[in-house]
Amino acid sequence: MREPRILILTASFGTGHIQVANSLCQEAKYQGISQVTVSNLLAEAYPFLTQMTEYLYLKCFSYGQPLYKMFYYSLDKWNDHRLLKWYYYVGRKRLLTLIQTESPDMIINTFPLMVVPEFRQYSGFQLPIFNVLTDYCLHKMWVHPYINRYFVATPKLKEALAQKYVPRDKIIVSGIPIRPAFELPISSDILYKRYKLSPNNPIVTILAGAQGLLKHVKRTCKQLIHETDVQIVVVCGHNTKLSEELSSLQRLYPHRLRVFPFVEQIDELFRLSTVMVTKPGGITLTEATATTTPLILYKPVPGQEQENARYFEQKRAAVIVSSGKDLLPTILRVIKDPKKQQQMKQSLASMYRPNASRTIIDHVIHWFENYQENRFHQLI
16 A cells, blocks of 8 residues: 655744644655655745735734734634635635645644635545644634544534534544653753752743744843842843843853753753743644643733633643733742642643654554545445
8 A cells, every 4th residue: 555645734824834844744754754844824925925914814813813813713703704705715825836736645734724624625626634733722723524534632522613513523532743852761860950050049931033022031031040040041032132232241140041042852841941921832732741841921811822721720830911010920939839839740741642753644644545446446
């Protein structure tokens, strides 16, 4: 039996969708499937328009939160409205080109691209379509009668899909795919030496390069240095201004503050952190379940961030901070309460679903093998 050809479609609105696509691609190749294509469909179809849209999307996280809230929740209510039918055709020409050139046996979506099931419905192409949801909440744009399987993070999401009249046997609680490094053991002693940190004092990690940039980071770092004995790690991402500001502070307190633009092996900081301050993206939250890293979720943006944060707070796996003035007291409360840390770790561990990429690719391969076998029996 030949190996399947897999087309994975994604989008670069945030980094999570692409990370999931790459994790699935890596797992498929690990299992011996060589013909895997990952396509950022919208960026390939409309490069300039997508670049502008991504820019506006990021600005919405910083300055246009009410607008994004209205957009997100309106789409969830109105996705069958005729005014939104245009979205069903976005990327159609590029999709047809990919199908003709790659000849996939199946399509995996890590972004809610309605063009894919709509194209199947009206073109007659019998390609199975698998949706991999990348958050802990359900948006109606993921739901379509021509989706063959849904892979979701939690039993609660399965119930939410079932309430949208999706048959339960189409919904697999797989967890959300994350990078393999998060699921591999590594010695903490090595990591303490690598990052020049001490195992004897708490470590607060701030992911300041996330969307909706954390403000007042320098002030918070100064207060932590002056009022506590904690060690602070700040990952600044593309925020070069913040990186420059903190570098001067790091020179004054080299044993208390570590500043990085990017950290390739970010799983290592998750493992070392007593608590991590970040935004509640679906991938970051899932990574924290793998390493049981207590989370402080800073000012979630209305929409999927807010829904993700609420879910983790309800599970007692994270604490939400809604304003800059509450950030320092919340950090202090968590690092001074070992029982709180342990309870959060236990909650995170209970939410963790290991090997999500393997689970999804196993299902995809099983589907393909059954399809090939059925075709063989039809021929004889």
